Amino acid sequence: MMQDEDQRLVARVLASRPPEAVPADFVARVNARIDATGGGGWFALADFRTWTLRLAPIAGALVLVGLLWTPASPTTESPATASPAQPSQAQAFTPASASDWQRDVTADALLEAAFDRMGDSGAR
Amino acid sequence: MDPDRALVEAAAGGDRDAFDELVRRHQAAMITLARVLTGGRGDPEDLAQEVFVRAWRSLRTFRGDSAFRTWLHRVAINVVRTSHAKQGRLRRLFHDEPPPDPPSGEEPLDAALARRQAIDRALAALPDDLRVAVTLRDLQGLDYKEIAAALDVPVGTVESRIFRARQKLKPLLAELLGEG
Numbered sequence: 001m002m003q004d005e006d007q008r009l010v011a012r013v014l015a016s017r018p019p020e021a022v023p024a025d026f027v028a029r030v031n032a033r034i035d036a037t038g039g040g041g042w043f044a045l046a047d048f049r050t051w052t053l054r055l056a057p058i059a060g061a062l063v064l065v066g067l068l069w070t071p072a073s074p075t076t077e078s079p080a081t082a083s084p085a086q087p088s089q090a091q092a093f094t095p096a097s098a099s100d101w102q103r104d105v106t107a108d109a110l111l112e113a114a115f116d117r118m119g120d121s122g123a124r
Numbered sequence: 125m126d127p128d129r130a131l132v133e134a135a136a137g138g139d140r141d142a143f144d145e146l147v148r149r150h151q152a153a154m155i156t157l158a159r160v161l162t163g164g165r166g167d168p169e170d171l172a173q174e175v176f177v178r179a180w181r182s183l184r185t186f187r188g189d190s191a192f193r194t195w196l197h198r199v200a201i202n203v204v205r206t207s208h209a210k211q212g213r214l215r216r217l218f219h220d221e222p223p224p225d226p227p228s229g230e231e232p233l234d235a236a237l238a239r240r241q242a243i244d245r246a247l248a249a250l251p252d253d254l255r256v257a258v259t260l261r262d263l264q265g266l267d268y269k270e271i272a273a274a275l276d277v278p279v280g281t282v283e284s285r286i287f288r289a290r291q292k293l294k295p296l297l298a299e300l301l302g303e304g
Binding site for chain 1: 140144147148151152155156159168169172173174176177180181236237239240243244247258261262263265287290291293294297300301
């Protein structure tokens with residue numbers, strides 16, 4: 001009961017807040033601001049936010065297509081990944097050529113790599 | 125029936141005179157709302173202008189599901205929140221001083237201005253969600269349903285926020301309550 005009365009009193013005080021004084025040229029200033037931004041016409045077309053928002057569904061659709069699309073055949077492996085398995089290239093491997101590319105490799109590691117390769121081609 | 129409906133339809137069709145009339149009808153309410161919601165930070169007139177600029181740009185998307193006044197309040201709340209966030213980012217970026225408190229009321233003022241500042245100070249002490257709800261109800265005169273629509277929350281939440289806001293305001297407005 002007391003609470004209801006308090007609520008009403010506070011509401012009455014808030015409602016008694018004197019109104020704001022509005023500058024006489026407020027409407028004119030709003031209009032000037034609308035005109036300065038092109039009034040939503042041609043100028044709005046240059047707004048990147050408009051474009052990004054409008055293009056969002058298209059971007060979403062492209063992402064979906066990208067996710068759902070699978071290659072027609074699985075044999076599209078690149079030559080770079082396939083080449084180490086090729087016997088001709090394995091034969092071309094020499095400790096000398098490796099040391100040209102990796103000067104900081106230890107002699108033991110180089111020998112081990114060379115013997116591994118020779119073992120692999122011998123097994124075939 | 126929305127009293128602004130005819131004007132809104134004309135303005136949506138590009139009639140600037142109709143839009144000017146809408147601005148005149150709601151300008152004081154928007155300045156009040158901006159002043160109270162910013163709690164003394166920012167320029168309320170500038171924010172109120174921005175509200176109408178946004179309203180003009182979005183008028184064609186207004187479907188009339190709610191009254192124009194309710195929709196305009198929603199636009200205003202978004203404008204003030206965006207401005208708050210922007211100012212907060214700038215302050216963090218430049219390690220700026222905290223925003224000034226609302227006027228202390230110590231300067232010599234006429235009675236109306238002193239009353240307005242006392243109410244604004246009390247409202248500024250409330251948490252954001254309570255301040256917005258009680259401002260829309262007791263200062264702007266929106267009903268609970270309109271407030272719920274403007275804030276996109278259930279009517280029960282609005283009722284609870286307004287109740288708690290008034291409870292917190294009672295000691296803060298003691299001086300003015302004594303007058304009544």
